[in-house]
Amino acid sequence: MKRVQLFSTFENHSYLEIAISNLEKQGIPREKIYAVPLDKRAETKKLFDTLHSSDGISLIDIGLPLATAFSVITASIGFELAWGPIYWGLIGAGAGFVLGVIIRLIIFWQTEKGQKRVRRKQADLILIVECEASISEKVEKILWEHFAMGLAKVESGT
Secondary structure: OOEEEEEEEEOOOHHHHHHHHHHHHOOOOHHHEEEEEOOOOOOOOOOOOOOOOOOOOOOOOOHHHHHHHHHHHHHHHHOOOOOOHHHHHHHHHHHHHHHHHHHHHHHHHHHHHOOOOOOOOOOOEEEEEEEEHHHHHHHHHHHHHOOOOEEEEEEEOO
């Protein structure tokens, strides 16, 4: 007789308890239903990205446009000043870039202290159901109806 293991992820919610009771009503013994809670990773935002991970926050996204704007303005004013447009354009670009990075750092630290970013729903536990292949479709339907976030099926010969 073929056996099937169904792996599904759930939020820790009352729908999970209802799903388990409905599985028991289908004749699946309690010993064949395993609920494994997942540990959550508590990770804070990092100031600098690495080569292998990026959190989508950029420190220079305000600095570069401000550098461009400041360099154009100070270069055009530099025609009338003593050092000339090239030096004043470079000074303006540096000042605009530094100002933009400072603005971005202030925004970063304010959002870090205040509200956290809204996160997507995350799985809190894995539900493993072992059943016969003949009722696996019913079990799968019950899991999906009770808001499983994901589902995988593994068939075995015994």
